[in-house]
Amino acid sequence: MEGQMQGTEDYEMMGEASAGPLPVKQLEGLSGITATDLKKLTEAGFHTVESLAYTPKKALLNIKGISEAKAEKILAEAGKLVPLGFRTATEVYERRADLVHLTTGSAELDKLLGGGIETGSITELFGEFRTGKTQLCHTLAVTCQLPIEMGGGEGRCMYIDTEGTFRPERCLAVADRFNMDGPEVLENIAYARAYNSDHQLDLLIQASAMMAEARYALLIVDSATSLYRTDYGGRGELSARQMHLAKFLRALLRLADEFGVAVVMTNQVVAQVDGGGGGMFNADPKKPIGGNIMAHASTTRLMLRKGRGETRVCKVYDSPCLPEADAMFAISAEGITDAAE
Numbered sequence: 001m002e003g004q005m006q007g008t009e010d011y012e013m014m015g016e017a018s019a020g021p022l023p024v025k026q027l028e029g030l031s032g033i034t035a036t037d038l039k040k041l042t043e044a045g046f047h048t049v050e051s052l053a054y055t056p057k058k059a060l061l062n063i064k065g066i067s068e069a070k071a072e073k074i075l076a077e078a079g080k081l082v083p084l085g086f087r088t089a090t091e092v093y094e095r096r097a098d099l100v101h102l103t104t105g106s107a108e109l110d111k112l113l114g115g116g117i118e119t120g121s122i123t124e125l126f127g128e129f130r131t132g133k134t135q136l137c138h139t140l141a142v143t144c145q146l147p148i149e150m151g152g153g154e155g156r157c158m159y160i161d162t163e164g165t166f167r168p169e170r171c172l173a174v175a176d177r178f179n180m181d182g183p184e185v186l187e188n189i190a191y192a193r194a195y196n197s198d199h200q201l202d203l204l205i206q207a208s209a210m211m212a213e214a215r216y217a218l219l220i221v222d223s224a225t226s227l228y229r230t231d232y233g234g235r236g237e238l239s240a241r242q243m244h245l246a247k248f249l250r251a252l253l254r255l256a257d258e259f260g261v262a263v264v265m266t267n268q269v270v271a272q273v274d275g276g277g278g279g280m281f282n283a284d285p286k287k288p289i290g291g292n293i294m295a296h297a298s299t300t301r302l303m304l305r306k307g308r309g310e311t312r313v314c315k316v317y318d319s320p321c322l323p324e325a326d327a328m329f330a331i332s333a334e335g336i337t338d339a340a341e
Helices: 001-016 035-043 049-053 057-061 067-081 089-097 107-112 132-145 168-177 183-188 196-213 227-232 235-259 289-299
Strands: 123-125 157-163 189-193 217-221 262-267 269-272 286-287 300-306 310-318 324-330 335-338
Touching: 035 067, 049 067, 049 235, 057 067, 107 157, 107 310, 107 324, 123 132, 123 235, 132 157, 132 168, 132 217, 132 262, 132 335, 157 196, 168 183, 168 335, 183 189, 183 262, 189 196, 196 217, 196 227, 217 235, 227 235, 235 262, 235 289
Parallel strands: 123 262, 123 300, 157 189, 157 217, 217 262
Antiparallel strands: 269 286, 300 310, 310 324, 324 335
C-alpha cells in the first residue's frame, strides 16, 4: 500500500512540473525502450504515458515491431509513472473539488449541471431536431476558451462534425457577447468533418496527438451516432455497429481520462414504434439511439426538448451525482442564454 501511495506522490510531483499528461519520451532509455519503439507507439496513436498505462497488452502487440517482452516492459514502466492502484476516497473527493466546469452561457442551465459541463467526463446531449444541441455546442466551443474564473477552461476546442452543421459565424456572435477577439476564438477551434464511422474513429488518433502538443479544454462530437445509422443497416449489422460504436466511445473516454478535457457529444432519437417504455402511457415515446452501449459510456445524459418560441427545456436524464431535474434556456443570436421570464 505504501508503495502505491509513493507512486501516486511521484506522479503528482511530475504532474505539477509538467502541468499535464506525461509525453511518451519520458520512457526513453527505461528498461531498454528506444526512440524507435517510441516512434512506433506514437504512430499507433499513443502520445502520452497515460495512454499506454490505460491500454491492454494486446493493443500493443498489434503494433508492428512490438514484441510481447517489449510490450510488458513498456506497460511496467508506464505503470510506475501513472498511479493505477487504490487511493483513498478523500483524495478522490479533493480532486473532484478542483474540477473545472464550462459555462453553457445560461445561468439556469449551469445551476442544473452543478456549475456547467464537467471536464474529464462525457456529457451526452440528445433530443429531436431544433432542440438546441448544435447551438449549445457552438456556445461551448467559445466559452471553453474563457478564463476559469469566468466559467471557462482556458483551453482550445476540438470540433468533430459529422452532419456538416458547424457554422463559424455563430461562434463569432458568441465571442462578441463575451467581449472576446473573434479571429482568435476561431483560431483556437480545431475543426474536422467526419465522412464515415471509420474516419470518425481515426480523427480521435489525430486528436490525441494534438492534445499532447497544446492545451485543449473541450472535445465536441456532433453527432456521435449519425454516421453509424447510415454505415450500418438492418439487424444483421447491429452487432458490428455496436462493437465499432463501443470502440469509438472507449476512445473518447480515454481522451477525457488522459487529458482531462470535457467531452460533449450529441445524439439523435428514434420513435419507439413497438410501444416500448410504457406504450400509450409514455408521455414521450422517443429514446436516444445507440442502446445500452451509449448509455453506459456517457457520464451525464441530458435530454433537450422544445418549449415555447425560442425556449428549450433541458432535463437531467441520467447522472451519477446530479438530481433528476430540468431547466429552461433560450437560443438567441448570441448563443445559449437564459429564458426570458
